[in-house]
Every structure is written in structure tokens, then in C-alpha cells.
Amino acid sequence: MRGVSPPGLLFLILGAALLAAPFMTLAANRIVAGQPFTIWALALWPATAGLAVGLLLGLSRNAWPRLAGGLVGLGCLLWLLSFGAGALLADARQYARTSPALGFWGMLAIFALLIADALTQLRPGPALRGALLAAAVAGLAGVLWSGWLADLSIAQEYASRARPFWTACLRHLQLALGSLAVAVIIAFPLGILCHRQPGLRRLTLPLLSFLQTIPSLAMFGIMIPVLSWVAMTVPGAREAGIAGIGFAPAFVALVLYSLLPVVGNTVAALDAVPPATAEAARGMGLSNAQRLWQVELPLGLPVLLAGVRIVMVQNIGLAVIAGLIGGGGFGSFVFQGLNQTATDLILLGALPTVAMALIAAIVMDILVDIARPIPESAR
Known part of the structure; x- marks a missing residue:
């Protein structure tokens, strides 16, 4: 044996x-x-x-x-x-x-x-x-x-829905990757500020943690009346595509879910920089911005990318729920299949979502390894 x-x-x-x-x-x-x-x-x-x-x-x-x-x-x-x-x-x-x-x-x-x-x-x-x-x-x-x-x-289900399938695929990517991009734009600077300002960190991280605890269906439901009000009261909002159901509430909900991992990992990445390294950079006369971009972020990049990986995989999965409120994506096939008790139609939406999440996770793991500093002993 x-x-x-x-x-x-x-x-x-x-x-x-x-x-x-x-x-x-x-x-x-x-x-x-x-x-x-x-x-x-x-x-x-x-x-x-x-x-x-x-x-x-x-x-x-x-x-x-x-x-x-x-x-x-x-x-x-x-x-x-x-x-x-x-x-x-x-x-x-x-x-x-x-x-x-x-x-x-x-x-x-x-x-x-x-x-x-x-x-x-x-x-x-x-x-x-x-x-x-x-x-x-x-x-x-x-x-x-x-x-x-x-x-x-399942192949016959695809054959009868080939065009809607690829439309749903594009919408799923827009929901998952678009919300990730917006979340990074918002959360990355916010994470840097939270690292620099302990008071802001004590206020921000618990608030984002609370948003993360809200169940996905409840979050999508909350977005419906909020964005319906925005569409009715803000000039030009309806013309911009904002409505109580559809793409907008799903997109906003995914952005909110994405904030905590990116902010938290940004803070953790900057906190993990050795104090001696930061002190050496300061002694060399580097400004705060130079220390951030030339020292702290390169050292913390693997942790930052790990946060992006979490959000990407999470959003690919959560985007399925968007089909319940007319947001499109592969979730539309999942919920159609549930309504019709058609298992293979459910799989037509579920299997590409699983494959997409696996591919995204592997790609991000590769990027994390590439960004990881090589030890001196391994060179």
C-alpha cells in the first residue's frame, strides 16, 4: 500500500x-x-x-x-x-x-x-x-x-437558443466584469485612504461588511425601489437606462458586493509592507505618492490581485441572480428552466457560469503568482 x-x-x-x-x-x-x-x-x-x-x-x-x-x-x-x-x-x-x-x-x-x-x-x-x-x-x-x-x-436546447445564448453570455460578462471595474475604481482609492486614515477605516470596513451580509435576493430587491425612484425623479436617468428592474439594479448590487474584498485587500496589502522597507524608502527621500507607487503597491500587488480574484469569481456567480429581475445573463436560462421544470435548460445557464468562474479563478491565480516577488534565494 x-x-x-x-x-x-x-x-x-x-x-x-x-x-x-x-x-x-x-x-x-x-x-x-x-x-x-x-x-x-x-x-x-x-x-x-x-x-x-x-x-x-x-x-x-x-x-x-x-x-x-x-x-x-x-x-x-x-x-x-x-x-x-x-x-x-x-x-x-x-x-x-x-x-x-x-x-x-x-x-x-x-x-x-x-x-x-x-x-x-x-x-x-x-x-x-x-x-x-x-x-x-x-x-x-x-x-x-x-x-x-x-x-x-442540452445541445438541442442550445441549438434552439444559439443567438439568445451568446447575447446572455455578453450580458453576463458585462454584469460581472463591468461591476468589478467600477468597484476597483471606487474601492482602490478608498482602500488607500482607509490605510492612511485609521478613523475612516473604522467607519468604512464595518459598513461594507454589513452590505456583504445582506442576502443577494434581498439586495436585488432593495435596488428595485431605489432605482425606480431615481428613474422617476432624476432628469435623464431613465434615458440612461436606469430603471427599477433590468440591468441597472443588478449592476449596482454587484458593485456594492464588490467593495469590501477590494477595500479590505488593499488595506491588508499596504499593511503588509515591512516597516523597515517603508522607512528605507522614506530615508531615500521618496514622497508619499512615490512610496505608494514604487514600493508599497508593487510589494502588495499579490494581495490586491487576490481581492480582485475573489470579486471576479463572486460576481460571475451572483450575476445569475440578475436573471430573476430581468437583468439578463445566464440566469435567464436558469430561471426559465426552473419555471418549465426543464433540467437541461437550467444546465444551459449553469454550466457556462461554472466554466467561466473556473477559468477566471485559474487566470487570476496565475496573475497572483506572476506578481509575487521572487525570493533572493530562488534567483
Whole structure:
């Protein structure tokens, strides 16, 4: 057992259990519950054997076999999904739909975690991580555009909503990244002032912490009457797009949620500058502005970027709620699917949101590593 990876052993046990779980479902239409089918019912034995090989490779303590096992497992999962969708629909009626089930999602999580665990052990540098991320995104795009998964219900939901999907994608990015940009413009100078003025810090941080505790639905609800009043009383506000529902209240709410992480991390970054370093800069005759831009901010940049990372991932997730008040984004598909009890329509909004959040988190982690000072001993 000394050569066996404990996470790999856990993944093997869970994967063996998931082989008995439903892998796909076949439903008469997009709304009704489907009939479950296990991997064994699909009878694609080479791909099933590939899953077993991937799980067994995951037992190795060496990172490279675990990485290979994860990649083999993901490839076989896609093969099974594509083959199973076509096989199940071959003798089905016109409106029949096929979807991944618990077995697929569980195995997908296992092989993704196996790959993540192997990469953690390998510790690739920022450049290699960026290349791996680009390769993963390109591979996923290639699979989606190839039509391998065109028989799945979620692919059919996309085919009937392709133009609204990309419109929602653009609106989601506008909500998440636009609110982040506005929050940085406001919160970065505010964080510097809070660092310089302890009294302002004692007032500002508790207030922003209170805003952070308000539930997202409540915050969106509060914005509706406030912006409705602004639209009715402020000249030109309605023409500028400000209204009680839609994009504006969602955008303002996301900006408010973004302030605390950026302000807090700005204060923490400046507080973390060694006093001796600040004193040396002062002794060299640098002004306050020069010390800030040439010494304090470069040293605190990793902490600042960590705050931006928190906000970016948070806003991508919270922007889904904007669909509830007409703000657009992927949340519009999520809530339409909930209203219609159409699971695959929910996934059409949820899965791109998850993918977007993961990509944003990885990109920001790479930037944090790049910004981190290199120790003298490592040079």
C-alpha cells in the first residue's frame, strides 16, 4: 500500500460505486423525467474498460500516471456520452431527449479532481498553467463544435437558443466584469485612504461588511425601489437606462458586493509592507505618492490581485441572480428552466457560469503568482 495514493484509492472506490449508478436518461420530451440507463446497458466495452484503466492509474503516487489516468477517463466519458446519446435515440420518438445522469457527473468530478491533484503535485509554473488552461479550453471548444454531443438534450436546447445564448453570455460578462471595474475604481482609492486614515477605516470596513451580509435576493430587491425612484425623479436617468428592474439594479448590487474584498485587500496589502522597507524608502527621500507607487503597491500587488480574484469569481456567480429581475445573463436560462421544470435548460445557464468562474479563478491565480516577488534565494 506504500505505492498507493490515498486520494486515488478513494476515487477508485467512488468510481466503482458510480458504475452501478444511472449514467444517462432517456425521456419522451424535454420536461418529463427520463428512464435511467447504466454504463453497462450502453455496452460500449472499450470505453468502459478505459474508465477502469483511468481509475487504476489514479492509484499511483507518481503524478504523471495520475494525470494520464484523469485524461484517459475524461476521454472515455465523452466517448460513452456521445455513443450513448446516439444509441438511445436511435429507436426513440421524435421529441425524445437524452441527458447525462448521476453516474456521468460523479465520474466527471472524480477524473477532474484526479487531474487537479496530479497538477498540484507537479506544481507547474504560471506559463505552463496558462498553456494547459488554453489547451483545455481549446479542447472543450473543439468537442462542442465537432457535434459529438449534438444528440444530448442540452445541445438541442442550445441549438434552439444559439443567438439568445451568446447575447446572455455578453450580458453576463458585462454584469460581472463591468461591476468589478467600477468597484476597483471606487474601492482602490478608498482602500488607500482607509490605510492612511485609521478613523475612516473604522467607519468604512464595518459598513461594507454589513452590505456583504445582506442576502443577494434581498439586495436585488432593495435596488428595485431605489432605482425606480431615481428613474422617476432624476432628469435623464431613465434615458440612461436606469430603471427599477433590468440591468441597472443588478449592476449596482454587484458593485456594492464588490467593495469590501477590494477595500479590505488593499488595506491588508499596504499593511503588509515591512516597516523597515517603508522607512528605507522614506530615508531615500521618496514622497508619499512615490512610496505608494514604487514600493508599497508593487510589494502588495499579490494581495490586491487576490481581492480582485475573489470579486471576479463572486460576481460571475451572483450575476445569475440578475436573471430573476430581468437583468439578463445566464440566469435567464436558469430561471426559465426552473419555471418549465426543464433540467437541461437550467444546465444551459449553469454550466457556462461554472466554466467561466473556473477559468477566471485559474487566470487570476496565475496573475497572483506572476506578481509575487521572487525570493533572493530562488534567483
